[in-house]
Each structure stands twice: as C-alpha cells, then as structure tokens.
Amino acid sequence: MKRVAARISGTSEKSFGMYQKASAARHAGRDLVHLELGRPHADTPAPIKEATIEALRRGEVHYSDLRGLPVLRDALAAKLSQRNGIPATPDGVLVTCGLTHASFAAFMAVLDPDDEVILLEPYYPQHLGKIELAGAKAVFAPLDASDDFTLRPDLIEPHLTARTRMIVLVNPVNPTGRVYTKAELQGLADLAIRHDLLVFSDEVYEDIVYDGVTHHSIAALPGMAERTISAFAFTKSYAMDGWRLGYLHAPDWVMAGLLKITANDVTHVNTFIQYGALAAINGDREILDRLIADDKARRDLVVSRLNQMPGVRCALPHGSIYAFPDISAFGIGAQEMADRILEEAGVVVEAGTFYGASGEGHLRVCFGSEGIERISEGMDRLQSFFNALWQEGKS
Numbered sequence: 001m002k003r004v005a006a007r008i009s010g011t012s013e014k015s016f017g018m019y020q021k022a023s024a025a026r027h028a029g030r031d032l033v034h035l036e037l038g039r040p041h042a043d044t045p046a047p048i049k050e051a052t053i054e055a056l057r058r059g060e061v062h063y064s065d066l067r068g069l070p071v072l073r074d075a076l077a078a079k080l081s082q083r084n085g086i087p088a089t090p091d092g093v094l095v096t097c098g099l100t101h102a103s104f105a106a107f108m109a110v111l112d113p114d115d116e117v118i119l120l121e122p123y124y125p126q127h128l129g130k131i132e133l134a135g136a137k138a139v140f141a142p143l144d145a146s147d148d149f150t151l152r153p154d155l156i157e158p159h160l161t162a163r164t165r166m167i168v169l170v171n172p173v174n175p176t177g178r179v180y181t182k183a184e185l186q187g188l189a190d191l192a193i194r195h196d197l198l199v200f201s202d203e204v205y206e207d208i209v210y211d212g213v214t215h216h217s218i219a220a221l222p223g224m225a226e227r228t229i230s231a232f233a234f235t236k237s238y239a240m241d242g243w244r245l246g247y248l249h250a251p252d253w254v255m256a257g258l259l260k261i262t263a264n265d266v267t268h269v270n271t272f273i274q275y276g277a278l279a280a281i282n283g284d285r286e287i288l289d290r291l292i293a294d295d296k297a298r299r300d301l302v303v304s305r306l307n308q309m310p311g312v313r314c315a316l317p318h319g320s321i322y323a324f325p326d327i328s329a330f331g332i333g334a335q336e337m338a339d340r341i342l343e344e345a346g347v348v349v350e351a352g353t354f355y356g357a358s359g360e361g362h363l364r365v366c367f368g369s370e371g372i373e374r375i376s377e378g379m380d381r382l383q384s385f386f387n388a389l390w391q392e393g394k395s
Contacts (some may be wrong), residue, residue, distance in 0.1 A: 011132040018338055022348040033378035035365050036348040040239035045287045051279035055272040064271045066263055068095025072274050075281045076247050085220030088249050094258055095247045095269045099204045099233040102248040104130045106200055106229045109257035111136040115165035122355035124174050142358035149176050151184035153191045166198040172205040175355045175364040176324045177317020179209055182216045189221045199228045205320040207237040207288060210296050213318040226251045238280045245277050295321055298367040298375055305379035310390035321368025328361030338363060345385040347378045
C-alpha cells in the first residue's frame with residue numbers, strides 16, 4: 001500500500017540546487033548574498049497591479065474560458081504575430097500557470113513512454129523532471145564551452161535515434177546567457193525538419209536582451225510553426241514570478257491534447273490576474289525598457305567585477321539574467337567551488353554541473369535577483385574569496 005507511482009519514484013529531483021543548501025538549518029541567520037535563484041528583484045509594475053485590482057473590484061472572480069480570456073488571447077496572438085513573427089491566431093494560444101505549467105502540459109500532450117527528448121547541455125533542469133513524468137527519456141547533447149556553447153547541429157545529430165521525438169530549446173539560454181542567432185536557429189530548424197522532430201521552445205527571457213542583440217523565435221522560420229510549441233511567460237520580463245502566469249502557442253493538431261491536460265490539472269488560469277497580463281502586453285513599452293535597463297546595469301557590474309578576479313573569466317551574456325563564469329583555472333570542480341563559496345564567502349551561486357556535465361568548470365551567477373548594492377557586496381566577497389584561493393594555489 002505504501003508506495004507512490006513508479007513515474008514519481010523514477011523522476012529526477014533537480015529543481016533548486018544551491019538554494020536548498022543555503023536554506024539548510026546550519027545557514028539560518030547567516031547574512032547570505034543570494035545570486036543563485038533566477039527570480040526578478042523588481043516589484044511588479046504598478047499598472048499591472050492596478051489592472052488586476054480593478055478586475056477584482058468589477059467582480060472578475062468566476063470561471064472563464066479554458067484557453068484563457070478571449071481578450072487576452074487576442075492581444076497575445078497579435079504580439080506573437082507582430083513581435084515574434086509567429087503566424088498566430090487566438091485559437092493557437094493557451095494561457096498557462098507560468099512557463100513551468102506550459103512545458104508540463106506540452107510534454108504530457110505529445111510524449112509517449114520511451115520517446116526520447118534531446119536536451120541541449122547545459123540544460124534547464126526543470127525540463128528534465130517533466131519529460132520523465134511523461135514517461136519519456138531525456139538524452140543530453142553537450143554543446144562546446146570552447147566554442148561559446150554555439151548551437152551546432154553536428155553536436156546534436158549524433159544523439160538522435162529512431163525514438164527521438166523532440167528537441168527542447170531555451171533561447172535566450174539559462175544558464176549561459178547566450179542568445180542564439182538566426183543562423184544557429186536555422187541550423188536547428190533544418191535538423192528538426194530533416195528528422196521530422198518537434199521543438200519545444202522555452203522563450204521566457206525573450207525580452208531580456210542587451211547590446212542591440214535581437215531575439216528570434218524558431219517558430220517564425222519556414223516550416224517550423226507546425227512542429228513547434230513556443231512557450232512564454234510574464235515571470236521575468238514583467239517581474240511577475242509569483243503570479244504564475246504564462247502562455248504558449250501551438251499548432252492546431254497539438255491544441256486539443258494540451259486542453260485535455262490543462263482542463264484536468266487547473267481547469268483554467270486564475271481569472272482576474274489575466275487582466276494584469278493584458279495590462280502588461282498592452283502597456284507602455286517604457287516600463288519594460290526600464291526593467292531591462294536595470295538588469296543590464298547589474299549585468300555590467302557583475303561581469304566587470306568577475307573579470308577582475310584572478311583565475312576567473314566571464315563572457316558577456318547578451319540575454320537572460322545570468323553570467324556563466326569559467327573557474328576552471330583553479331582545478332576545483334564546480335560543485336565543490338560553489339559549496340566553498342557558500343561556506344567561506346557567504347555568497348550563494350549555482351554550480352555549472354547543476355545544468356549537466358558540460359557545465360563543469362563554470363558557475364552560474366544570477367544578477368537579476370538582488371539590488372545593485374547587495375550585488376556589489378556579493379562581488380566584494382567573491383573578490384576576497386578568489387584572491388585568497390589564487391594565493392593559496394601559488395604558495
């Protein structure tokens with residue numbers, strides 16, 4: 001009697017890494033600088049809150065459309081068509097409880113037991129567990145750190161088999177901060193078409209790009225709209241992580257299956273918060289630009305400071321809220337390094353190996369989750385830590 005389903009006991013537990021270690025009792029009361037968890041530091045912009053409060057006051061508190069409010073889906077379809085270049089209609093849009101829910105529904109709707117799913121490594125760990133819950137098998141395709149983790153079909157194709165069903169794409173990339181070029185995406189698209197594969201495209205950081213770099217949606221490329229499930233969220237762009245609000249676009253043949261999943265797990269997303277999402281989509285672009293400018297200022301500080309530390313090299317991320325510094329010069333494994341930084345410096349960063357073996361020699365540093373003063377404090381602590389470690393290695 002006392003057993004859980006096999007799909008639970010066989011599913012990876014890999015969601016919060018160093019955050020869980022930092023939350024342990026032995027760290028209670030310590031002054032830790034948290035640079036591990038990918039959450040926005042900013043408050044949700046006031047117009048979004050006000051639109052939600054007004055919806056509550058109007059009595060928008062009852063059941064609504066299973067796919068999401070029609071007025072919101074209209075706005076999202078227009079956004080996807082105009083900004084992402086995806087040929088979207090409101091019927092192709094499904095409002096979800098964040099991108100986490102979108103990915104769960106997508107994997108449950110299209111994956112069968114023993115299907116194989118390619119995860120590009122370094123990969124986002126939360127996708128792994130959901131693939132396994134669907135009964136499928138994750139297959140890792142390591143990208144090359146020495147080639148700046150470029151998206152190369154020749155590194156992916158050898159991992160394809162007759163069972164391969166899907167490739168999971170994260171763009172901009174968590175954890176590396178890469179923003180894939182249109183040419184890189186075209187190479188992946190050609191591969192998917194040649195092998196008749198689906199693509200799940202996680203684009204939660206689509207707005208958070210810097211230095212004039214352009215984010216491209218793979219579903220906008222020729223032949224890809226009918227084989228791509230594209231997922232987005234308000235989480236990072238609009239500092240709405242606690243709202244749990246996202247959406248996806250899928251071809252018609254997938255949507256019926258998606259609705260079977262979402263109707264049975266949540267019925268539909270909370271009604272009144274969808275009016276906050278509508279305010280975000282239709283709101284002043286200046287609000288979004290200001291949030292991104294704040295992220296860029298923190299990025300510039302973190303990357304500049306990391307590159308001043310002995311034995312540390314950090315490429316400039318062009319998207320997301322993460323830096324992925326190379327600490328391989330110390331000859332210390334990434335997980336051991338992250339543990340020592342927590343214990344000795346009071347700074348919480350994630351080990352690159354949390355995202356797969358190809359993340360070895362790297363740390364993931366989130367510059368979006370703290371104010372700039374705390375980030376500066378964290379950089380001071382890391383500077384002292386790496387200075388001492390470098391001297392220790394030379395003595």
